[in-house]
Amino acid sequence: PKSANSTTKPLPKPPADHRILGAQQELFTTSKYSPGSAIFLPNGTKIFNRLTNYLRSQYEHFGFQEVITPTIYKKSLWEKSGHWENYAEDMYSVTGRGAMGKKVDRQVGEDEEYGLKPMNCPGHCLIFASKKRSYKDLPIRFADFSPLHRNELTGALSGLTRGRRFHQDDGHIFCRPSQIREEISKSLQFVRQTYSVFGLGPYRLVLSTRPSVSYIGTIEEWDNAEAALKESLDASGQAWTLNEGDGAFYGPKIDIILKDSDGKEHQTATIQLDFQLPKRFELEYQAPAPELEQKGLSTENVDLSIEGPVTPVLIHRAVLGSVERIMALLIERYDGWWPFWLNPQQVIIVTLNDREEVVAWAKAIKRDLLMARDDTPVPEAIRNFGGVTGLSIDIDDSAQPLKKKLYDAKRKRYGVVIVVGNKDVQEKKMSVDFTGLSSGNYDFTRNVDLLKAAKILSRQD
Amino acid sequence: PKSANSTTKPLPKPPADHRILGAQQELFTTSKYSPGSAIFLPNGTKIFNRLTNYLRSQYEHFGFQEVITPTIYKKSLWEKSGHWENYAEDMYSVTGRGAMGKKVDRQVGEDEEYGLKPMNCPGHCLIFASKKRSYKDLPIRFADFSPLHRNELTGALSGLTRGRRFHQDDGHIFCRPSQIREEISKSLQFVRQTYSVFGLGPYRLVLSTRPSVSYIGTIEEWDNAEAALKESLDASGQAWTLNEGDGAFYGPKIDIILKDSDGKEHQTATIQLDFQLPKRFELEYQAPAPELEQKGLSTENVDLSIEGPVTPVLIHRAVLGSVERIMALLIERYDGWWPFWLNPQQVIIVTLNDREEVVAWAKAIKRDLLMARDDTPVPEAIRNFGGVTGLSIDIDDSAQPLKKKLYDAKRKRYGVVIVVGNKDVQEKKMSVDFTGLSSGNYDFTRNVDLLKAAKILSRQD
Numbered sequence: 001p002k003s004a005n006s007t008t009k010p011l012p013k014p015p016a017d018h019r020i021l022g023a024q025q026e027l028f029t030t031s032k033y034s035p036g037s038a039i040f041l042p043n044g045t046k047i048f049n050r051l052t053n054y055l056r057s058q059y060e061h062f063g064f065q066e067v068i069t070p071t072i073y074k075k076s077l078w079e080k081s082g083h084w085e086n087y088a089e090d091m092y093s094v095t096g097r098g099a100m101g102k103k104v105d106r107q108v109g110e111d112e113e114y115g116l117k118p119m120n121c122p123g124h125c126l127i128f129a130s131k132k133r134s135y136k137d138l139p140i141r142f143a144d145f146s147p148l149h150r151n152e153l154t155g156a157l158s159g160l161t162r163g164r165r166f167h168q169d170d171g172h173i174f175c176r177p178s179q180i181r182e183e184i185s186k187s188l189q190f191v192r193q194t195y196s197v198f199g200l201g202p203y204r205l206v207l208s209t210r211p212s213v214s215y216i217g218t219i220e221e222w223d224n225a226e227a228a229l230k231e232s233l234d235a236s237g238q239a240w241t242l243n244e245g246d247g248a249f250y251g252p253k254i255d256i257i258l259k260d261s262d263g264k265e266h267q268t269a270t271i272q273l274d275f276q277l278p279k280r281f282e283l284e285y286q287a288p289a290p291e292l293e294q295k296g297l298s299t300e301n302v303d304l305s306i307e308g309p310v311t312p313v314l315i316h317r318a319v320l321g322s323v324e325r326i327m328a329l330l331i332e333r334y335d336g337w338w339p340f341w342l343n344p345q346q347v348i349i350v351t352l353n354d355r356e357e358v359v360a361w362a363k364a365i366k367r368d369l370l371m372a373r374d375d376t377p378v379p380e381a382i383r384n385f386g387g388v389t390g391l392s393i394d395i396d397d398s399a400q401p402l403k404k405k406l407y408d409a410k411r412k413r414y415g416v417v418i419v420v421g422n423k424d425v426q427e428k429k430m431s432v433d434f435t436g437l438s439s440g441n442y443d444f445t446r447n448v449d450l451l452k453a454a455k456i457l458s459r460q461d
Numbered sequence: 462p463k464s465a466n467s468t469t470k471p472l473p474k475p476p477a478d479h480r481i482l483g484a485q486q487e488l489f490t491t492s493k494y495s496p497g498s499a500i501f502l503p504n505g506t507k508i509f510n511r512l513t514n515y516l517r518s519q520y521e522h523f524g525f526q527e528v529i530t531p532t533i534y535k536k537s538l539w540e541k542s543g544h545w546e547n548y549a550e551d552m553y554s555v556t557g558r559g560a561m562g563k564k565v566d567r568q569v570g571e572d573e574e575y576g577l578k579p580m581n582c583p584g585h586c587l588i589f590a591s592k593k594r595s596y597k598d599l600p601i602r603f604a605d606f607s608p609l610h611r612n613e614l615t616g617a618l619s620g621l622t623r624g625r626r627f628h629q630d631d632g633h634i635f636c637r638p639s640q641i642r643e644e645i646s647k648s649l650q651f652v653r654q655t656y657s658v659f660g661l662g663p664y665r666l667v668l669s670t671r672p673s674v675s676y677i678g679t680i681e682e683w684d685n686a687e688a689a690l691k692e693s694l695d696a697s698g699q700a701w702t703l704n705e706g707d708g709a710f711y712g713p714k715i716d717i718i719l720k721d722s723d724g725k726e727h728q729t730a731t732i733q734l735d736f737q738l739p740k741r742f743e744l745e746y747q748a749p750a751p752e753l754e755q756k757g758l759s760t761e762n763v764d765l766s767i768e769g770p771v772t773p774v775l776i777h778r779a780v781l782g783s784v785e786r787i788m789a790l791l792i793e794r795y796d797g798w799w800p801f802w803l804n805p806q807q808v809i810i811v812t813l814n815d816r817e818e819v820v821a822w823a824k825a826i827k828r829d830l831l832m833a834r835d836d837t838p839v840p841e842a843i844r845n846f847g848g849v850t851g852l853s854i855d856i857d858d859s860a861q862p863l864k865k866k867l868y869d870a871k872r873k874r875y876g877v878v879i880v881v882g883n884k885d886v887q888e889k890k891m892s893v894d895f896t897g898l899s900s901g902n903y904d905f906t907r908n909v910d911l912l913k914a915a916k917i918l919s920r921q922d
């Protein structure tokens with residue numbers, strides 16, 4: 001064993017553990033009644049919603065269309081997709097409890113077995129198939145934040161990193177074979193931009209290619225797809241490695257791999273090509289020169305007057321991957337010191353005392369910052385901005401001494417502390433302390449400008 | 462039979478049907494693989510998200526804290542809550558498919574039966590019970606948008622108004638007996654404000670009181686609660702009617718009832734007192750003079766030094782009720798002519814032609830309106846506002862004649878039509894047509910002011 005150093009050194013701080021921080025900051029909890037399903041407490045729910053809303057804001061830009069799809073589908077759908085057979089161990093079966101023959105007026109078919117969805121892909125294939133599609137409509141990109149269920153063994157469960165219920169920022173791109181390259185490039189850009197905004201990384205990019213045996217599709221299809229993936233990876237300017245032969249039987253894929261605070265690696269984002277599912281669901285779109293189109297080849301100098309059916313390429317992609325797992329990584333990354341935009345405790349208004357008019361003034365400030373008004377129609381600005389100002393604002397109007405209240409506010413790591421006292425009531429003022437904002441990562445003046453423009457902060461002028 | 466009128470009159474327009482409009486506007490669809498579970502298409506999802514985001518923006522104001530709770534809970538929880546026995550016909554049972562004894566290494570307990578949740582209340586009781594609570598913490602108000610499942614008979618299913626899977630803007634208030642009146646008043650105010658913003662109503666308010674037989678709790682508790690409900694109803698200034706003896710066995714309630722376009726009545730919002738569930742879950746908070754506190758009586762002139770456990774009152778409340786059902790009513794109410802803030806097709810940018818620089822300029826305008834930038838970090842303003850500008854923006858850069866493109870934009874009922882041509886590219890300009898906005902219900906200039914303040918529309922100056 002190493003000899004102990006005789007000078008007293010502070011012990012190295014242990015790496016952050018998202019389960020401990022999650023309990024300290026009251027982000028999430030669990031229950032013996034639903035092991036593996038995180039229960040997000042109010043603070044955790046705020047972060048969860050900010051992450052998914054950030055993705056939503058980018059969807060409009062990256063051309064994704066969000067959809068909301070069922071939680072349970074009949075067994076026959078999962079047989080069609082192949083999950084009922086190949087994914088049996090991980091799936092939950094669902095049956096109506098009233099279908100046990102107790103009631104004479106029970107209708108036929110009520111007792112068919114359902115599967116609780118472990119993935120969104122079959123549902124998105126149903127939406128694609130619900131309408132006639134032309135090559136002009138492609139790419140079509142669906143996004144979905146549905147909760148998913150996979151029956152992990154009890155021993156495999158671990159906080160937010162591996163659960164039985166989780167949410168993906170799931171997306172499926174239905175595109176023409178000739179569009180694979182651009183879609184992969186855009187997906188890599190989406191990942192790069194998001195991880196930069198979140199302060200996550202560096203991450204590893206890994207390409208997995210065609211297994212030597214048991215794969216579906218032709219070698220030509222695989223070669224084209226792998227070439228497209230490689231070109232997109234090269235064009236990204238980021239380093240990547242090859243896992244030769246490690247692709248799924250239905251297509252090659254790119255995985256994004258991040259380290260947590262312990263150095264343990266987690267797969268987060270993924271981009272997977274799939275030649276199988278579109279065939280199982282008999283998906284098609286109409287295009288000129290369908291044979292060339294199917295191979296992704298140029299249709300110059302070809303008779304374009306005759307259109308025919310072509311099978312679209314399906315790309316499964318997730319930027320965050322599991323929202324729960326990314327939250328775990330972010331909790332450890334920030335070690336409890338959230339940047340303002342993710343901080344569940346953004347603003348606190350502290351009153352000098354609990355006098356009625358001071359508390360009323362604190363409440364009026366909160367109402368204005370939220371752009372809400374009592375019992376009058378809500379200002380258009382809120383509705384038009386999707387109904388969210390995004391600010392979380394608490395009030396501490398307890399009778400405790402100001403010093404104690406300010407100490408608590410700092411301990412709870414509020415980003416902005418507003419103090420109001422007796423004089424502020426008359427003068428319609430407040431004191432604002434921005435020192436809790438990590439410098440550099442938040443331009444609060446911009447928000448204040450916006451709020452002033454909306455005549456929200458006019459009382460402060 | 463009536464004699465036919467000899468002058469030719471236009472046939473009266475049939476009342477709007479949300480199922481027909483829903484298909485025309487591509488809001489939602491259904492699948493034989495999941496009967497009774499609406500599949501929200503991109504347009505319907507936008508409206509769904511705007512409705513729930515509007516509620517969220519008000520939660521911060523009305524003191525609700527959103528939580529995210531599991532989809533499945535073990536049978537033992539539903540036995541505790543009473544649902545397993547009393548709600549059996551409507552519930553789905555869930556079991557792991559890998560738990561059929563196929564694998565030797567399967568862990569004990571993996572095959573316990575779960576129930577797919579029909580309501581959120583038991584989950585919220587678990588959260589309340591997860592921490593020691595004081596009278597100073599109350600009221601505690603949890604909100605939840607989880608999908609819920611109830612096994613309705615096939616014959617009872619009807620579009621969005623009655624399904625097997627639906628979402629509630631569900632909320633549970635845990636309060637002191639003395640706080641019932643104020644909480645009911647605030648809930649009624651929340652309903653009033655929301656329905657006014659949505660343009661829904663007039664609605665009927667109905668109070669249902671203690672059944673003459675089989676109820677739980679004391680007559681004193683019921684009398685106090687009913688008096689609180691009546692006072693809140695009177696204070697609301699709205700007319701209400703009494704359904705004597707029609708309350709649930711666990712408490713009195715107020716239902717809000719709206720008519721659809723056919724004149725058929727639908728229950729939407731609800732406010733229900735519950736004396737039972739807090740007892741079943743053994744919920745408690747600490748308060749001085751617990752016996753007086755439990756009765757909601759004043760604790761003046763009493764020894765307050767000794768605290769003891771008190772059972773909180775539980776109020777189940779939903780403002781929209783089923784989000785799906787409210788969407789059906791809104792679809793019929795607006796008959797396809799959405800106000801701008803709910804319109805899934807808000808802005809379209811139409812190009813004069815498909816020249817590369819014109820299309821690029823159209824895309825740049827879209828990017829600026831969305832506050833998005835390619836491959837540069839996203840501006841703080843987006844993140845700080847929850848990542849949403851709330852605008853839906855499409856581009857029509859097809860090669861069709863401008864006249865045809867403008868005709869299509871009007872037919873699809875876009876609120877704002879932006880046209881860009883060759884000259885606009887050089888001059889960094891655009892033409893904006895606001896005539897699609899229903900006058901009076903949208904103050905677009907306010908949005909433009911906000912965007913200008915954020916230096917988003919500076920190119921137009």
Ligand SMILES: [Zn+2]
Pocket residue numbers: 119120121172316317
């Ligand atoms: Zn997928």
Ligand SMILES: [Zn+2]
Pocket residue numbers: 580581582633777778
């Ligand atoms: Zn409830």
